Amino acid sequence: MNCDYAREMMTLFVHGELNFDQEESVERHVSQCPGCACELALERAVLDLAEANRLEPAAGQLAAARRQLVARLVIEKGSWRNQMREWFDFHPSLLFALKPAAAVLILIAGFLAGSAVRPSPSDWGPVQQRVRFVEPSKSGQVALVIDETRQKKIYGGVEDARIRSLLLTAAKDPDDAGLRAEVVDVLKGRTEAADIRGVLLSALEKDNNPEVRMKALDALRPYTKYADVRRAVSKALLNDSSPEVRTLAIDMIVSIDQPDVAGTLQKLLESEPNQYLRQRSQSALVAMKASIDTF
Numbered sequence: 001m002n003c004d005y006a007r008e009m010m011t012l013f014v015h016g017e018l019n020f021d022q023e024e025s026v027e028r029h030v031s032q033c034p035g036c037a038c039e040l041a042l043e044r045a046v047l048d049l050a051e052a053n054r055l056e057p058a059a060g061q062l063a064a065a066r067r068q069l070v071a072r073l074v075i076e077k078g079s080w081r082n083q084m085r086e087w088f089d090f091h092p093s094l095l096f097a098l099k100p101a102a103a104v105l106i107l108i109a110g111f112l113a114g115s116a117v118r119p120s121p122s123d124w125g126p127v128q129q130r131v132r133f134v135e136p137s138k139s140g141q142v143a144l145v146i147d148e149t150r151q152k153k154i155y156g157g158v159e160d161a162r163i164r165s166l167l168l169t170a171a172k173d174p175d176d177a178g179l180r181a182e183v184v185d186v187l188k189g190r191t192e193a194a195d196i197r198g199v200l201l202s203a204l205e206k207d208n209n210p211e212v213r214m215k216a217l218d219a220l221r222p223y224t225k226y227a228d229v230r231r232a233v234s235k236a237l238l239n240d241s242s243p244e245v246r247t248l249a250i251d252m253i254v255s256i257d258q259p260d261v262a263g264t265l266q267k268l269l270e271s272e273p274n275q276y277l278r279q280r281s282q283s284a285l286v287a288m289k290a291s292i293d294t295f
Helices: 003-014 020-032 034-052 061-079 081-089 099-117 163-171 177-187 194-206 210-223 227-239 243-253 260-269 274-287
Strands: 126-134 142-150
Touching: 003 020, 003 034, 020 061, 142 260, 163 177, 163 194, 177 194, 194 210, 194 227, 210 227, 210 243, 227 243, 227 260, 243 260, 243 274, 260 274
Parallel strands: none
Antiparallel strands: 126 142
């Protein structure tokens, strides 16, 4: 080991960053070279001084620095041009030999990439963007790291597995009652399918929007032959907070020719404050030749 190499390694040596063999080489050289021994003593003195005056970073400063580093790496390394530049840097012998061809390839790749990702105006909506990080520069420009969300329009029938899955998921979207109501309208008339009927029953029983519950109840109207539908309609009649939902429910109940209907109407009379619903229930019980009292 010569002096130049030893002095290049000294900073790593005093910080304990060398492997065992390298440390042995530096120590052996320093023991035989007074000049490098002085250099090593100086390196250690600087390290000791730095350790004696160490400043602890403020709370959150290290995390902020890491976020900035990650954001900077995204900015610097995100483009395909930088990735190709790094590849040529890693293969320097090809840089000059392939420079003209590389330029042509870069242009072709840029054109193809732009064509591949360019959305069709009929299929894609506007891009929704959210700024995640801002880095100003001395030139007055800023670098932004953003999240992008594109809206895409897809087509298909309810029988299509993908369309069906998306619709059933949208029917439970907790943040958009208007969307849930639109989905229920689309599913109306297809309640024969157990998965669709299950979503509509869940909307009738659990949705906090009365319009959605009303639409779900109306979609279930032709399917009162199913016991689960009859139970849900009876529950809505007795418990739903919306008079409009309860009114539609009683119209459906009185059309059901089942023995338990009279019992549901009798329960309704016990607590129903709406006069129309009480009269409608009494009329239905009289037509059934059933008592208006519960037993």
